[in-house]
Amino acid sequence: MEDLELRRKAVAELGRELRSLMETVARTETPTEDLQELAGEVQRLEARFTGRRRERSEIPGVDVFPFGLRMYSPATGHGSAFAPPLEIEETEDGLVGRCALGVAHEGPPGYAHGGMSAMLLDELMGWACAAKGLPAMTIALDVRYQRPVPVEMPLLLRARVTGIEGRKITVSGSVVPEDDPQTILVAAEGRFVAPDLDRARSLFPGAKGYQN
Numbered sequence: 001m002e003d004l005e006l007r008r009k010a011v012a013e014l015g016r017e018l019r020s021l022m023e024t025v026a027r028t029e030t031p032t033e034d035l036q037e038l039a040g041e042v043q044r045l046e047a048r049f050t051g052r053r054r055e056r057s058e059i060p061g062v063d064v065f066p067f068g069l070r071m072y073s074p075a076t077g078h079g080s081a082f083a084p085p086l087e088i089e090e091t092e093d094g095l096v097g098r099c100a101l102g103v104a105h106e107g108p109p110g111y112a113h114g115g116m117s118a119m120l121l122d123e124l125m126g127w128a129c130a131a132k133g134l135p136a137m138t139i140a141l142d143v144r145y146q147r148p149v150p151v152e153m154p155l156l157l158r159a160r161v162t163g164i165e166g167r168k169i170t171v172s173g174s175v176v177p178e179d180d181p182q183t184i185l186v187a188a189e190g191r192f193v194a195p196d197l198d199r200a201r202s203l204f205p206g207a208k209g210y211q212n
């Protein structure tokens with residue numbers, strides 16, 4: 001069997017190059033004729049991905065679901081061109097994520113799109129539920145944008161479970177500058193529900209962790 005760690009490393013290397021390409025595309029005033037030529041080159045590159053396409057519900061072989069690695073997650077996935085990617089660490093006071101956003105994630109000029117902050121918090125808050133042994137899905141997310149989030153600024157994201165009632169979990173989260181953690185840029189409160197086994201099996205038929 002192919003070495004899984006080697007494959008994950010290769011997926012991450014390609015992800016890093018794709019992210020860098022996305023950032024360069026968004027950042028560079030490229031001459032129009034070059035843009036047209038480059039589109040053709042990217043199309044030829046895509047044609048080289050000749051492997052089997054996964055079914056919609058099939059989990060990538062490099063992933064660990066529902067408690068771990070999601071290599072193509074748009075928030076944490078090292079294989080994703082779109083993910084910052086968010087690096088997560090468990091602390092005594094919940095989870096801490098670290099990342100910096102790029103121009104490709106911009107909303108207002110120079111600042112992150114609000115959807116990026118919401119997505120990153122949503123994902124981190126979901127991981128906080130999983131860290132308590134309750135992999136869960138968001139049913140409500142209240143996001144307060146207190147200050148704009150500059151792109152290219154190292155950020156700290158926090159997520160802490162504040163209550164568990166059966167399968168219902170409440171989680172709070174925030175985004176702060178890494179070098180000024182007292183200044184809250186974005187604050188969030190979320191409600192999550194851990195699907196019961198039957199629901200999880202029908203939602204995620206490709207997840208071995210939920211099967212008999």
Ligand SMILES: CCCCCCCCCC(=O)SCCNC(=O)CCNC(=O)[C@H](O)C(C)(C)COP(=O)(O)OP(=O)(O)OC[C@H]1O[C@@H](n2cnc3c(N)ncnc32)[C@H](O)[C@@H]1OP(=O)(O)O
Binds near residue numbers: 135
């Ligand atoms: C599982 C691992 C996944 C990890 C991936 C990381 C994800 C990152 C975060 C996300 O992006 S999640 C994606 C966005 N969220 C969704 O798409 C969730 C859509 N909602 C659902 O599919 C269902 O609501 C859900 C599977 C979460 C729950 O359905 P269940 O059938 O398991 O719940 P059930 O009907 O048994 O209800 C359990 C309790 O939760 C409450 N509840 C369930 N769904 C609710 C809802 N949508 N709104 C309000 N309350 C809800 C329900 O009233 C009840 O409360 P009580 O115990 O007090 O009676």
